[in-house]
Amino acid sequence: NWCVARDLLAISPANGIAKAKTEASRDRVLSKDELTAIYSATFEMPYPFGPLLRILTLTGQRLNEVAGCQWTEVNLEEAKWELPRDRSKNKTSHVVHLSNPVSKEFATLMNPTNQELVFTTTGKTPVSGFSKAKKQLDKISGVNDWRLHDLRRTFATVATETLGYEPVVVDRVLNHVNGSVKGIAAVYQKGQYLEKRKIVLDAWAGYVQSPS
Numbered sequence: 001n002w003c004v005a006r007d008l009l010a011i012s013p014a015n016g017i018a019k020a021k022t023e024a025s026r027d028r029v030l031s032k033d034e035l036t037a038i039y040s041a042t043f044e045m046p047y048p049f050g051p052l053l054r055i056l057t058l059t060g061q062r063l064n065e066v067a068g069c070q071w072t073e074v075n076l077e078e079a080k081w082e083l084p085r086d087r088s089k090n091k092t093s094h095v096v097h098l099s100n101p102v103s104k105e106f107a108t109l110m111n112p113t114n115q116e117l118v119f120t121t122t123g124k125t126p127v128s129g130f131s132k133a134k135k136q137l138d139k140i141s142g143v144n145d146w147r148l149h150d151l152r153r154t155f156a157t158v159a160t161e162t163l164g165y166e167p168v169v170v171d172r173v174l175n176h177v178n179g180s181v182k183g184i185a186a187v188y189q190k191g192q193y194l195e196k197r198k199i200v201l202d203a204w205a206g207y208v209q210s211p212s
Contacts, residue, residue: 029158030146038137038143042054045137051109055106058105065089067126071116071117072116076103079098083096089175090176099202130148155173162207168193169193173200173201
């Protein structure tokens, strides 16, 4: 249509083709019972998916960023995971506080082979096959009609609405570029809130591990 309007085409070759449907935005937030069932089910899944899914749940980070985690990014002494900008979806480096259960997960995964990747079955490439693992997780947990990304949305919702933390801090935990701070305020609001982010992730870990 853009070309037709500029006399570059006489007729649009797309005439008569139905407009692609826009996928509705998902707003699935897992209930506490569902979250508990999913988290508990991961303990019945071996490496790499069991620990990967627990770390995914407890940190609120993106699936591919967790799956591609490298040992050089993890500092257990300082309890932090430093995601470099070249592995970040928004090309912004990011520090993730490791709550006690996450630190324990990483400590358990330490191995004498000194492989570069935390989660790998080949030793050379990050783990894949998430759809198969997700089906197994659904079967064990009994929770259906959800996606792994819903864990991230659930963290954001619970952290703000249930646990009562500031949206701007939760946005920083999620490494959102465009979050609760917008417009001219975003230019000046560059604070990383590292200590507050630590508090949020510790509280979230406690929530996930608490009884339903």
